[in-house]
Amino acid sequence: xxxxxxxxxxxxxxxxxxxxxxxxxxxxxxxxxxxxxxxxxxxxxxxxxxxxxxxxxxxxxxxxxxxxxxxxxxxxxxxxxxxxxxxxxxxxxxxxxxxxxxxxxxxxxxxxxxxxxxxxxxxxxxxxxxxxxxxxxxxxxxxxxxxxxxxxxxxxxxxxxxxxxxxxxxxxxxxxxxxxxxxxxxxxxxxxxxxxxxxxxxxxxxxxxxxxxxxxxxxxxxxxxxxxxxxxxxxxxxxxxxxxxxxxxxxxxxxxxxxxxxxxxxxxxxxxxxxxxxxxxxxxxxxxxxxxxxxxxxxxxxxxxxxxxxxxxxxxxxxxxxxxxx
Amino acid sequence: xxxxxxxxxxxxxxxxxxxxxxxxxxxxxxxxxxxxxxxxxxxxxxxxxxxxxxxxxxxxxxxxxxxxxxxxxxxxxxxxxxxxxxxxxxxxxxxxxxxxxxxxxxxxxxxxxxxxxxxxxxxxxxxxxxxxxxxxxxxxxxxxxxxxxxxxxxxxxxxxxxxxxxxxxxxxxxxxxxxxxxxxxxxxxxxxxxxxxxxxxxxxxxxxxxxxxxxxxxxxxxxxxxxxxxxxxxxxxxxxxxxxxxxxxxxxxxxxxxxxxxxxxxxxxxxxxxxxxxxxxxxxxxxxxxxxxxxxxxxxxxxxxxxxxxxxxxxxxxxxxxxxxx
Numbered sequence: 001x002x003x004x005x006x007x008x009x010x011x012x013x014x015x016x017x018x019x020x021x022x023x024x025x026x027x028x029x030x031x032x033x034x035x036x037x038x039x040x041x042x043x044x045x046x047x048x049x050x051x052x053x054x055x056x057x058x059x060x061x062x063x064x065x066x067x068x069x070x071x072x073x074x075x076x077x078x079x080x081x082x083x084x085x086x087x088x089x090x091x092x093x094x095x096x097x098x099x100x101x102x103x104x105x106x107x108x109x110x111x112x113x114x115x116x117x118x119x120x121x122x123x124x125x126x127x128x129x130x131x132x133x134x135x136x137x138x139x140x141x142x143x144x145x146x147x148x149x150x151x152x153x154x155x156x157x158x159x160x161x162x163x164x165x166x167x168x169x170x171x172x173x174x175x176x177x178x179x180x181x182x183x184x185x186x187x188x189x190x191x192x193x194x195x196x197x198x199x200x201x202x203x204x205x206x207x208x209x210x211x212x213x214x215x216x217x218x219x220x221x222x223x224x225x226x227x228x229x230x231x232x233x234x235x236x237x238x239x240x241x242x243x244x245x246x247x248x249x250x251x252x253x254x255x256x257x258x259x260x261x262x263x264x265x266x267x268x269x270x271x272x273x274x275x276x277x278x279x280x281x282x283x284x285x286x287x288x289x290x291x292x293x294x295x296x297x298x299x300x301x302x303x304x305x306x307x308x309x310x311x312x313x314x315x316x317x318x319x320x321x322x323x324x325x326x
Numbered sequence: 327x328x329x330x331x332x333x334x335x336x337x338x339x340x341x342x343x344x345x346x347x348x349x350x351x352x353x354x355x356x357x358x359x360x361x362x363x364x365x366x367x368x369x370x371x372x373x374x375x376x377x378x379x380x381x382x383x384x385x386x387x388x389x390x391x392x393x394x395x396x397x398x399x400x401x402x403x404x405x406x407x408x409x410x411x412x413x414x415x416x417x418x419x420x421x422x423x424x425x426x427x428x429x430x431x432x433x434x435x436x437x438x439x440x441x442x443x444x445x446x447x448x449x450x451x452x453x454x455x456x457x458x459x460x461x462x463x464x465x466x467x468x469x470x471x472x473x474x475x476x477x478x479x480x481x482x483x484x485x486x487x488x489x490x491x492x493x494x495x496x497x498x499x500x501x502x503x504x505x506x507x508x509x510x511x512x513x514x515x516x517x518x519x520x521x522x523x524x525x526x527x528x529x530x531x532x533x534x535x536x537x538x539x540x541x542x543x544x545x546x547x548x549x550x551x552x553x554x555x556x557x558x559x560x561x562x563x564x565x566x567x568x569x570x571x572x573x574x575x576x577x578x579x580x581x582x583x584x585x586x587x588x589x590x591x592x593x594x595x596x597x598x599x600x601x602x603x604x605x606x607x608x609x610x611x612x613x614x615x616x617x618x619x620x621x622x623x624x625x626x627x628x629x630x631x632x633x634x635x636x637x638x639x640x641x642x643x644x645x646x647x648x649x650x651x652x
Binding site: 036038041057058060062277280281284285286287317319321322324326 | 383384603606610611612645647648652
């Protein structure tokens with residue numbers, strides 16, 4: 001995922017309805033994992049709250065992204081699908097789209113800028129995608145993506161400013177609220193906002209009293225700034241280790257955060273790395289650094305979560321074990 | 327756990343019956359976690375078999391040891407329990423016994439030799455145990471343990487050569503075979519053999535046709551040697567990174583392995599470390615090095631497991647994140 005992708009988003013993208021999210025859940029059920037919810041007595045004690053961790057690192061492809069990509073792929077008509085899908089993410093969304101396309105037996109084109117992390121590119125290739133390499137500039141990515149669309153008729157699946165992608169990510173909240181009765185609050189990381197917006201619509205569709213939180217790196221706090229100013233801030237230059245959260249919040253995604261009063265808490269990378277180690281050592285889960293922002297936020301604002309039952313979304317587990325951030 | 331502990335084992339220890347294992351399951355149910363069984367398409371593809379990972383790293387205390395310790399603690403009469411329990415393991419069993427004693431509100435005495443890993447000793451202390459420090463020799467440990475028994479009347483709970491401990495570990499197999507129907511084979515790591523023996527009795531009590539395997543480090547292959555010679559080999563000096571598997575196989579434990587035709591596969595530490603990285607990266611689980619021996623064995627003997635449904639027991643997840651073995 002890259003901040004550059006935002007420019008490719010259609011100018012008007014509808015937010016999914018609760019009904020569309022329920023449809024998405026049925027659509028992806030044959031392909032997606034029902035991920036477990038885990039707890040830790042040690043982390044409950046440390047936070048003073050009751051934490052229910054939704055383990056999307058155990059999702060197919062190692063991240064929640066499969067939900068949205070799978071829904072987008074299967075929401076296409078047969079005629080549309082015949083031409084395949086395209087995106088230009090060299091991260092979890094590119095991999096998820098390749099895996100999702102494979103479930104429908106259609107082509108996935110992934111535009112990969114030179115210099116992308118080799119391990120991630122290899123994973124996308126293993127998942128069966130057709131790679132299109134380009135120079136690492138916004139112009140080159142857009143040009144290559146447009147060229148692929150022209151040449152193949154493939155449908156662009158944007159990583160977060162896409163109705164069906166948001167609906168797919170929202171299925172995670174439907175699942176969590178079935179698994180754990182009566183949550184008081186729910187917190188997700190915020191990058192482009194596909195997850196946070198889908199989850200907000202789904203969660204409030206079930207329980208309008210649920211308090212919603214987002215966690216954002218201080219070095220990529222455009223969502224927090226945008227909510228504070230009441231207008232989308234696009235001038236933030238991301239500076240954070242959380243590679244999954246560097247995207248600027250999308251326009252429809254920001255609308256959803258505003259409408260559902262999602263409170264975005266910003267955390268430093270140091271707080272996130274400390275939380276990541278706690279998740280590994282206490283929960284025994286491999287989660288990527290972006291996923292740890294949520295626990296960092298809960299621990300930073302302990303008094304706001306104290307005594308509450310909190311759903312905590314762990315978004316992914318795709319980590320380079322040779323380059324851990326501690 | 328230490329090889330030195332074997333000498334403290336009572337000379338005649340009965341193997342648990344299937345009935346005793348079922349009793350153990352009922353006894354520990356209020357305290358132990360029902361741990362999930364996870365799968366990985368990537369690891370299935372790599373092994374050519376269908377792997378069902380039983381995640382005891384998600385057990386209370388981060389290891390299966392809680393099952394045996396908890397059963398031993400709750401199998402005591404009130405009169406016995408009143409005096410507490412004692413062991414001298416500075417590893418997962420010491421921690422598990424402390425946690426188990428806390429569930430019954432009785433004292434746990436843990437004899438800790440000087441030089442034990444600080445993080446593990448701190449965990450035992452956090453779990454509420456009374457620590458008794460001694461010199462790092464067999465004589466000092468036995469003397470200190472005997473002294474604690476004399477002074478307090480505490481009951482010794484041996485880490486593996488103990489009927490109720492074996493019964494408790496066996497509950498893991500009852501649970502796994504309820505969670506996954508129709509396994510062809512089951513594999514556990516082999517150290518002192520408390521787990522392997524309890525699991526063998528439990529598994530064959532349910533399905534006598536199940537093929538049972540053990541995985542043992544080449545540098546601590548006393549169980550494999552003992553089975554090959556038909557007599558317990560006690561001359562092996564452990565030389566392996568798998569700190570949880572350095573104990574010599576217990577006498578009753580070896581009897582059980584023999585009676586249930588457990589086939590012990592030996593693996594090099596290099597194979598184990600490679601398997602550990604696969605478990606972290608593909609299964610997204612933090613498992614300790616000893617736990618990875620089982621996947622190493624399956625990958626080493628690919629043709630023997632090919633096309634079969636295999637239960638793979640991941641024993642623990644207590645790892646020093648600052649000192650990973652790669």
